Amino acid sequence: MDKILFNIIRLKIMSTLISVDTCDFNYLLKITESTKGNLSIQLKKLGGEKYINVNKCFENNYPKTRYKITSKGVRLFEKFFKDIQTLKKN
Amino acid sequence: MDTKEHIEIINQMINKTKEQLRPFSLNLIFWGALISIMSIIYFNLLHLFETDMHHILFWTIIPFFGAVFMTNYNIKMGREIGYETHLSRTIKIIWSIFGIAWLFIILLSAIQGFAGATIQFLILFTSAICLLISGILIKFLPVTLGGASILLILTLSSLIPEISYTYVNLFSLSLGFTIPGLFLYFHKSNE
Numbered sequence: 001m002d003k004i005l006f007n008i009i010r011l012k013i014m015s016t017l018i019s020v021d022t023c024d025f026n027y028l029l030k031i032t033e034s035t036k037g038n039l040s041i042q043l044k045k046l047g048g049e050k051y052i053n054v055n056k057c058f059e060n061n062y063p064k065t066r067y068k069i070t071s072k073g074v075r076l077f078e079k080f081f082k083d084i085q086t087l088k089k090n
Numbered sequence: 091m092d093t094k095e096h097i098e099i100i101n102q103m104i105n106k107t108k109e110q111l112r113p114f115s116l117n118l119i120f121w122g123a124l125i126s127i128m129s130i131i132y133f134n135l136l137h138l139f140e141t142d143m144h145h146i147l148f149w150t151i152i153p154f155f156g157a158v159f160m161t162n163y164n165i166k167m168g169r170e171i172g173y174e175t176h177l178s179r180t181i182k183i184i185w186s187i188f189g190i191a192w193l194f195i196i197l198l199s200a201i202q203g204f205a206g207a208t209i210q211f212l213i214l215f216t217s218a219i220c221l222l223i224s225g226i227l228i229k230f231l232p233v234t235l236g237g238a239s240i241l242l243i244l245t246l247s248s249l250i251p252e253i254s255y256t257y258v259n260l261f262s263l264s265l266g267f268t269i270p271g272l273f274l275y276f277h278k279s280n281e
Contacts, residue, residue, distance in 0.1 A: 011096065015103030020173045027172030031106055059169065081100065088093040 001087075002080045004049055009034050009042045014077050017052060017069040025065050043067065051076065109175055111228060111274055113167040117160055117185070118233070118271025124156050125263045133256035145206060150196055157189060181224055188220045210255055211248075214240055214262050221266055230277070236270035 005011050012032040016023065029039055046052045051073035055066045069077070132139070132148065139145050164182075168174060174182075192213060199209045218240035225234030240262045247258045 008099065011099055012103050015100045016107060016173075019104045019107045019175070021176045021179045023173030024169075030172070031103065081097075084093040084096045088097065 001083050002076055004045070004051065005077065005080045007042065009038060010046055013039075013042060013046060013067075014051065014069065014073065017067060018074065018077055022055075022066045022068045024067070028067065046073070107173065107175065109177055109228075110167075110171050111178075111230075111277070113164060114178075114181055114224075114228075115271045115274035115277075117164070118236075118267045119275065120160055120271075121156070122263045122266070122268030122271055124152070126260050126268065128152055129256045129259040129263070133254065142203075146196075146200065149209075153192075177227060180227060184220050184223055184227075188216055191216045206255060210258065211244060214244055214258070218244070218262075218266065221270075225270070230270075230274060232270040232273040236266040240266040 005014060009032055012034075013028060016028060016031050025039070025043075028043070029036065032039060034042075043052070043054070047054045050070055053068045053070055055068065057064055057066070128148070139148060195209060195212045195216070198204070199212075204212075218237045221233055221237030221240065223237075225231070225237055243258060243262050243265070247253050
């Protein structure tokens with residue numbers, strides 16, 4: 001089983017990113033019901049493991065970060081989902 | 091946390107992300123209304139358009155500013171929503187290509203000197219195809235029927251050569267854009 005996705009916040013992030021094309025930090029903050037600090041740490045972890053792509057840009061002079069799941073992330077998320085379904089059946 | 095809870099979290103997160111079709115419906119209403127109003131003005135003040143350049147300017151400058159206004163609105167809405175689904179990205183690409191096609195048609199008609207009817211036919215035909223694709227993709231029948239109705243109007247107008255461009259525009263834009271846009275705006279799952 002994938003240890004990265006065992007964390008609840010990381011699982012919430014990946015479940016959200018699998019259903020959208022891109023999303024920003026504020027949306028993830030709202031949907032995961034996490035704190036800014038914790039979310040940043042978990043996003044950094046997922047980015048470091050290449051599960052997600054992080055795109056930083058400026059919009060109206062304000063920094064904006066957008067997140068997108070990578071093909072590796074999709075593959076591992078699907079594997080994780082299959083694994084937990086198998087575990088549930090057993 | 092057990093496996094059941096993991097599956098529940100995944101389901102919850104996926105279900106929280108809803109398809110946002112309201113901005114698309116407002117785009118349809120805006121373009122339907124703008125071009126219909128422009129058609130009425132054009133028809134009633136036809137005497138003001140003395141040269142080909144007047145016609146081209148009227149049908150290029152106002153839609154150009156309309157495009158700038160709607161692009162700003164779409165960017166602002168994208169920021170407010172905070173995410174973009176795969177479907178909304180596809181719709182965005184389709185209509186961006188329509189925008190490029192529109193510019194290409196205008197440019198080509200300025201170089202080649204196409205007749206007004208040819209330009210109108212090309213733009214309406216391209217928009218009908220984009221509407222058909224969008225309607226099928228979002229699985230919303232009124233938008234698909236809107237695209238089909240523009241194709242039908244274009245076929246009928248080619249059989250009646252004396253028909254006014256204004257009527258073709260008015261019927262096409264109302265049936266193809268404004269009415270499906272209003273249906274989509276008030277659609278329950280879009281709230």
